[in-house]
Amino acid sequence: MTTEVDHPSARSDRLPQGVGDLTTPWKAFVLGALVVLGFGVFAYIWELSQGMVVTGMRNVGSMGGASWGLYITMVVYFIGVSFAGMTVAALIRLFNLNDLKPIARFAEVLTVVALLLGALAIIVDLGQPLRGIINLFRYARPQSPFFGTFSLVIAGYLFASLVFLYLSGRRDAAVMARYPSRLQWFHRLWAAGYSHTPEEQARHRRTTFWLALAIIPLLIIAHSTLGFVFGLQVGRPGWYGTLQAPAFVVLAGVSGLGNIIVLAAIVRWAVGAGDRIEMKVFSWLGRFLMILLFVYLYFMTVELLTLLYATPEVEKQLSDALLGGRYAWLYWGSVALLVISAVLLVWQVLQGRWRMSWLVAIGIAVNLAAIGKRYLIVVPSQTHGTLLPYETGSYSPSWVEYSVVLGLFALGALLVGLFFKAFPALPLSEEEVMSDV
């Protein structure tokens, strides 16, 4: 059946939104990312060949260190970032939030990439990665929150996100396949015969609705179980607590929304899509971020007050280290970034005027704060206030860990950059779908 999507008159060498157009700045970006990634791969090969001793991680207690360090911090951070992307995409579909539709695709891509990076961050943390992966599928215990984290997050959530991204992109893939280009085979493969008939549209609406409905509880469960990895450990002061799971979900939303804002600004600039990603999109994201920030600040205050009120000795050691000791600069630095971001958001709401530069700065600030807060959740409870009579420990990431983590960021940037050179960053408008090329 010939429809508007596979219009026979479709002919053009230029694909929409700069797809397939390998500009000099883009090549420079890819080269830079490859260099950083290459160094990260080198550092990881060094770690594999020399053993985990080249990292800053040591056994808790007997070796006075931390066995979960920067890598686990980044696992929690990356999986957190993935939360907001798919949540926003699912909410857009469920509630037909038309204003936000232009950001749906890169929100989905952000989720997929962040989950891949989270999975890789787990693998680099393992001295014997292959053994770890095999044994996970062989012996994992569903009673453990790790099971929920790995089976639901990595398998279920990543797969569900890929399905959502794939199905929601079929219409645009069919449009892109009309253009003669080197990527035509890829777009045809993705479209898989889609021709935009009313039946297909209705079927697609139904599928994405049910998918979105299934994904949202999966998201909450997956991120809560990640919080339970820490929150259920009675023997580790600072971790055991009811607020861990909800606080994980909320901070995940904060860091993810910050990332979406930054990515939206980059796409808006790179594609020249000021008319598609209007300021009201940023206003939505800014308000949403502000609410989550206040919820998180509330959780943080409640946690702090509980920690300071009639604290047991081991908890006091930990709170001293956080509030006035070794980790104080990171704790207060993260708090300051979160508070300043919240104040700037409130200011813009009260003014009724949103500034792009402020929002991007806030997006970056809340992500730096999120990494800081994740680090403070993971590390201090291992180095300070152990229940056994060990001396206070310490942990500093080595150059290997920093390089591998930078390599992961470069890989993420590269994946996003490559994807948007092969596929439109913004969903094509109805006019683009219907028009001749």
Next chain:
Amino acid sequence: MSRKAITLLMILGGLAFMIIGYFSSAPWGAESVRNSNPRFDFAPALFVLGVIIAFSSAVVYELLPTREEDDGAGE
């Protein structure tokens, strides 16, 4: 078999795999720590497979070519 029937079958099959995988990985009622391993190797993988099958049903639902009997089934 119609599109809806295949999709439903995949969802139910996925759920069945998840349930079997879950209870085989978590041996409820085991009285000794020695019996706390999954009842068979790679039982947790069965759970993951169930999740993947259930979500794959969405792709099958959209991609399966339309047949005349599907049209009559209120698609």
